[in-house]
Amino acid sequence: MKQLDNSFRKLPKYPTKVIQFGEGNFLRAFVDWQIQQMNKKDLFKGGVAVVQPIENGMTKMLDEQDDLYTVLLEGKLNGEKVQDHEIVEDINETIRPYEDYQAYLDLAKNDDIEFIFSNTTEAGIAFDENDKLTDKPQNSYPGKLTALLYERFKLGKKGFQIIPCELINHNGNTLKEIVLKYAKLWDLGADFEAWVNNENDFYATLVDRIVPGYPKDRAADLEKEWQYHDNLIVKAEPFLIFVIEGDKKLEKLLPLKAAGLNVVVTDDMQPYRNRKVSLLNGPHTTMSPIARLAGIETVGEVMSDTDFYKFVNDEMYQEIIPTVALPKDELTAYAEGVKERFENPYVRHELSSIALNSISKFKARLLPTFKRYVAAEGKLPKRITLALASYLKIYAGEADFKPQDTPETLAAFEKLVKADDYVEAALGATELWGEDLNQFDGLKALILEDLELINQQGARKAVQLINQEGK
Structure with a gap:
């Protein structure tokens, strides 16, 4: 069977217009796929230089395929069944700064x-x-x-449209603040700071597309059907929404909407963000540790499991929806749509992939809901608390699988687990949560109760008891 390579190209190879930090499944199925849709309609005519932001990554695998890969879309969109695949051709080159730093700077x-x-x-x-x-x-x-950016500034060139897709609130503003913080730390001068402020636009974003990644259970059959070999197939649902907060000029510079894509450029993305992070990412981050401890591997298996379906549904309706400041009918409709996406029979969304960097995800996705619930109800949200207890168990090394997180986070837990009172120390680790979680009355006691129940009777029993108790 032929290896995917340049002989499969159908589109022109356009000049590089985009630098992309990251080569993972999401960017390739979200940003790069959208760029290709613009290119197919002659609206953008631009390619991508992918920068591998960490020392070990997948850019060499991309190079082995002449930077081509397949996006497989399966699911429902507007009530219609979608099963489609497309070879994405817009990556022009990959850059590995840890191997060739000068090649990275030369992008400027x-x-x-x-x-x-x-x-x-x-x-x-x-x-x-x-x-x-x-x-x-x-x-x-x-x-x-x-x-x-400093290299670009020294060359006297124009700035960039900078569009981060990391799922933190105000991601563009935060990124700009840190860049300016480095400018001061490194004494790069007032002129550079002015150039960053005046010649570059930093946008805040919200990204939404479920991307399970490589379909390892079906890859061989797909390759046989397509008649080529691809080590980097990336599977995604057909639904997407890309909300970008910033100057409307971006609609012309980056004609995603003109290409027929579900893109919103707005001056206020917070309503979109609160809805998505709370009702899609929140349940993902809740179900991942608990279900994995119960031996469940995918989101689809969670939703087909009677105990876990009720648990997730009740979290949405009892712990999340009451905390989001949007009309209840709108939230209910969105929640039902999210459940349909979770149940997508074509998507094998591994809980292990959701679990990557779980601590920062809990902080961004669940802690705000947790705090709003406590403030409104005067009690702890039992389902979110059970998720936190499950994370503390996993990060203490007490599961039959290892946590995947940043070296700094893993190192922090290696120290915390040695404390006389691990739970109190972990809840008090402000470097992890941004605050001391021991401030919430009864949290430590409920965590200890949950951990004892999980350890003695299993995660499923903990879920069943919460389901029986209802609110």
């Missing part, structure tokens, strides 16, 4: 490049005080970006 010389996209997970947009301009490369994504 390219006058065609106008856009920078990123998805370095929720943990990626962070300040590392140890980063230096002289590092080759810097450890953090914002550090790497600042070095590239």
